[in-house]
Amino acid sequence: MEFKELMMARRSVRGYSAGIDHETLVEILKQAQQAPSWKNQQTSRCYAVETPEILEDLRASALPSFNQNSSAHAALIVTTYVKNVVGFNGETPVNEIGNGWGAYDLGLHDAYLTLAAANAGYDTLIMGIRDADVIREKLRIPENEEIMSVIAVGKRSAEPSVRPRKELDEVVRFF
Numbered sequence: 563m564e565f566k567e568l569m570m571a572r573r574s575v576r577g578y579s580a581g582i583d584h585e586t587l588v589e590i591l592k593q594a595q596q597a598p599s600w601k602n603q604q605t606s607r608c609y610a611v612e613t614p615e616i617l618e619d620l621r622a623s624a625l626p627s628f629n630q631n632s633s634a635h636a637a638l639i640v641t642t643y644v645k646n647v648v649g650f651n652g653e654t655p656v657n658e659i660g661n662g663w664g665a666y667d668l669g670l671h672d673a674y675l676t677l678a679a680a681n682a683g684y685d686t687l688i689m690g691i692r693d694a695d696v697i698r699e700k701l702r703i704p705e706n707e708e709i710m711s712v713i714a715v716g717k718r719s720a721e722p723s724v725r726p727r728k729e730l731d732e733v734v735r736f737f
């Protein structure tokens with residue numbers, strides 16, 4: 563698929579028949595690493611959950627029921643970033659954004675990840691509504707990492723709805 567077509571075709575999918583094989587998942591995670599990051603500091607981290615028992619436990623305990631239903635049968639990738647590194651000079655924030663830069667880098671990483679998955683024939687759902695404390699405990703995620711999203715990855719069972727985008731002139735100003 564052409565890159566433009568891929569970008570236009572990617573959708574958030576809320577119904578899966580299966581997850582993803584390990585080798586393809588590794589390939590997608592490697593492609594996501596090609597995302598740009600502040601000073602190439604690469605503070606984005608992934609916790610890829612494939613083991614059925616761990617998956618079901620995490621889904622049931624860390625996701626609200628609507629996200630549990632949407633992600634059933636899919637693998638889950640928890641994404642985090644290491645805090646107080648990107649956008650910092652030692653302990654001092656470089657500017658007013660502070661750790662927002664770590665979140666920015668992780669967003670870029672996750673965008674690459676969703677497009678790499680789409681290119682490999684898999685769908686994704688980024689979920690920001692999740693219980694970070696439960697995830698931290700279950701996956702033993704260190705306190706210096708900010709837990710952001712849980713991303714479902716798998717084969718779609720339901721056709722996604724196409725969410726409209728705003729008119730360009732609502733969101734872009736040319737000078």
Ligand SMILES: Cc1cc2nc3c(=O)[nH]c(=O)nc-3n(C[C@H](O)[C@H](O)[C@H](O)COP(=O)(O)O)c2cc1C
Nearest residue numbers: 572573574575576629632688689690691722723725
């Ligand atoms: C940071 C972030 C958090 C999101 N959290 C959720 C979520 O918890 N549950 C859900 O069903 N969709 C979630 N979404 C998906 C958005 O609703 C979706 O991207 C948006 O409606 C546009 O649809 P599309 O991705 O199909 O183009 C999230 C998306 C992003 C980027």
